[in-house]
Amino acid sequence: MTRINAATAALSILALIVLASLVGVGGILSATAVSTTVTSSAVADTYLSTVAPGSNYGGATVLPVSGTQYHVLLRFNVSIPSGGAIISANLRVYSKRAVNGSVVVHPGETSWDEAAVSYATRPLWYPEELARTAALRSNKYATAALPASAVPASGSVGFELTMAPDVQASLSSRETSNPPQLVITFSTATPSPTATPTSSPSPTATPTVTATTSPSPTSTPTASPSPTGTSTPSSPAGVLPSVETVGFSGSGDVSDDSAIWVNDQAPNNSAVIADNKASSGGGIGVFGMDGKLIQYRNDGMIGNVDLRTGFSLGGRSAVLVGANNRTNNTLVLYTLDTAARTLSPVAARSIATVSPNYGFCMYHSSLSGKFYGFVTPYSSGIAQEFELKDNGAGLVDAVLVRTIAIASTTESCVADDELGYVYFGEEDVAIWKYGAEPGAGESRVAVDAAGGGHLVADIEGMSIEYGSSGAGHLFVSSQGDSTICAYERAGSNAFVKKFSVAANGTIDAVTGTDGVDVTSKSAGTLFPRGVLVVHDDVNTDGTTSNLKFVPLDHVFP
Known part of the structure; x- marks a missing residue:
């Protein structure tokens, strides 16, 4: 009985030493938050026309948008790692010409078929405004800052785009080199440091921290970068x-x-x-x-x-x-x-x-x-x-x-x-x-x-x-x-x-x-x-x- 108690006490002391070492270096009691920005292109887009209610425009390269005659449907896939929290979400659309008006973003359904949907079979319409862009500039992206709550952490998200009455714009579709984009910044926590036991007579704990680094600049970035997510030291x-x-x-x-x-x-x-x-x-x-x-x-x-x-x-x-x-x-x-x-x-x-x-x-x-x-x-x-x-x-x-x-x-x-x-x-x-x-x-x-x-x-x-x-x-x-x-x-x-x-x-x-x-x-x-x-x-x-x-x-x- 005496030997068992002594061994238990020794193990308890060792555990306390290891725990103290970990806490001393910000170990298991802390985690470092990092943010990641991911840019994704639309996986489906089309426009609906009241002039031709039975027509489908799923393969169009230009998406006309206006107050009543033309509405644009967009769909994106979202996948945020488990435990991640969305900090910000921005929708970007590319305007083919300058327009003194804003694109208005509404919530949208995701169950429509890009190759079949028309105005006559349009999904449910939500008049709620999520965000709007500034006035459109010719051959430039315009950004609408969405509520973070408007985008799920995983799955599909849809948007319907309109404009004010008597205003019309022409946007580039996903079939072009300037597709609609969804830019999401989310936060995650890095794994807690872990202890590496050693054979030293005095027990110590060596935390292992996985650090993220900025990408090294290169002299030949591509004109149309693939969607990437790179951790930055902290959220903006x-x-x-x-x-x-x-x-x-x-x-x-x-x-x-x-x-x-x-x-x-x-x-x-x-x-x-x-x-x-x-x-x-x-x-x-x-x-x-x-x-x-x-x-x-x-x-x-x-x-x-x-x-x-x-x-x-x-x-x-x-x-x-x-x-x-x-x-x-x-x-x-x-x-x-x-x-x-x-x-x-x-x-x-x-x-x-x-x-x-x-x-x-x-x-x-x-x-x-x-x-x-x-x-x-x-x-x-x-x-x-x-x-x-x-x-x-x-x-x-x-x-x-x-x-x-x-x-x-x-x-x-x-x-x-x-x-x-x-x-x-x-x-x-x-x-x-x-x-x-x-x-x-x-x-x-x-x-x-x-x-x-x-x-x-x-x-x-x-x-x-x-x-x-x-x-x-x-x-x-x-x-x-x-x-x-x-x-x-x-x-x-x-x-x-x-x-x-x-x-x-x-x-x-x-x-x-x-x-x-x-x-x-x-x-x-x-x-x-x-x-x-x-x-x-x-x-x-x-x-x-x-x-x-x-x-x-x-x-x-």
Whole structure:
């Protein structure tokens, strides 16, 4: 009896030692939550027509959708691992043309047959609205943020799409290279660490932790990535904006890019310059750090905007502002009056660009001191690099010094003046990193790929936050899930974090993220450590898109 009690006591002590060791390293009493984003294409889609109620359109490549005449049916398969919890769900549809209207998403049945269903045999109709997209842009995906509860963890889910009365759009079907997509982010817990016994006289427990890693960037991502699910360190946290801009006049998603100018002597008098790409009434505006409009110029469909300080013009240092004008496919240039915070045109002539142009960014070489502007094409074609120079008469001219082959739609670009790189965002493919100097050629590497676990197409706005000695971050807009990704500025641009911009009081949350700009300099009382400016495609208390100003210390405390 004495021997049995002693053995039992010894085993109890050993168990306590093992348990204490496990707890000490976050063992069996804890588990690490990770998030995974999966993009799936529709497994069935069709449209219903009241004009031809007996006809079936299950093989159509274009899905017309309207208020009454045409409804679209979509079906997706969902499979979330056991124990997973859906964090967010986004429906993405590709519009063949620009439409000043939103696609409305309703719940839908899943029992219909793609090859047989017609309006006459349509499934049960649910008028409840789940979500809606922003105004549709030509040859672009539009995103509707669904309630997480609208998507099951496993099985099939259906949706029915409509629009407002008297509005009609044309969407790409699953038979094309731009199918309807369902983007789901879900959380799971990693397996609890387990103990590995050893033969050491002093019993110890060695936990085994299975870590997940980001995908290594590759130089040849595919144009149509297969649906993937890659774990990220944590689910996208929401940072809070402090200011939002008043909207431009009109309606729809008209303003989506910005450039920050910091007044180093009086940071509260800094400014944000923004585009207005509307086909009627488009132009460029200047906002104060309170979000109020200071100046507006009706100069056409301004696409992307950028600026650089220290440009020598007429023997004086100027703030040079540039943009691409989509109305006439030209490069437009301005100087900023830093006292009045107003723009004045300074282009020496009408500077023709690639047609149609789409995006723009600037570069100030630390090697030569010269200034450059990059213009991107609307679809496949070439990106152009122009040298910007004083023409000797107080105006700015541009000389084409380089072209870069572009395989598909690429709007956004950003240049790192100190490190000498320029980044292009090929929207459905990858972030590409090139040398920014005119003689750098077409050699490139991929920083990250759409569908690779961090970015959900479209890849949109990009900006550089400068730190000391190469430190800082590359910010990239992940439009498909309305988030921003941050990467290390130096080295191979390692992924750092992903976040969304949440609602704050009367300021609504950001959806459909497009253009971004950032500075680490003080931009006033509300932004002592810098500011991140983010586009919001649907401003809930306005008729047009607008910009949200986020204190940078909300992103990196």
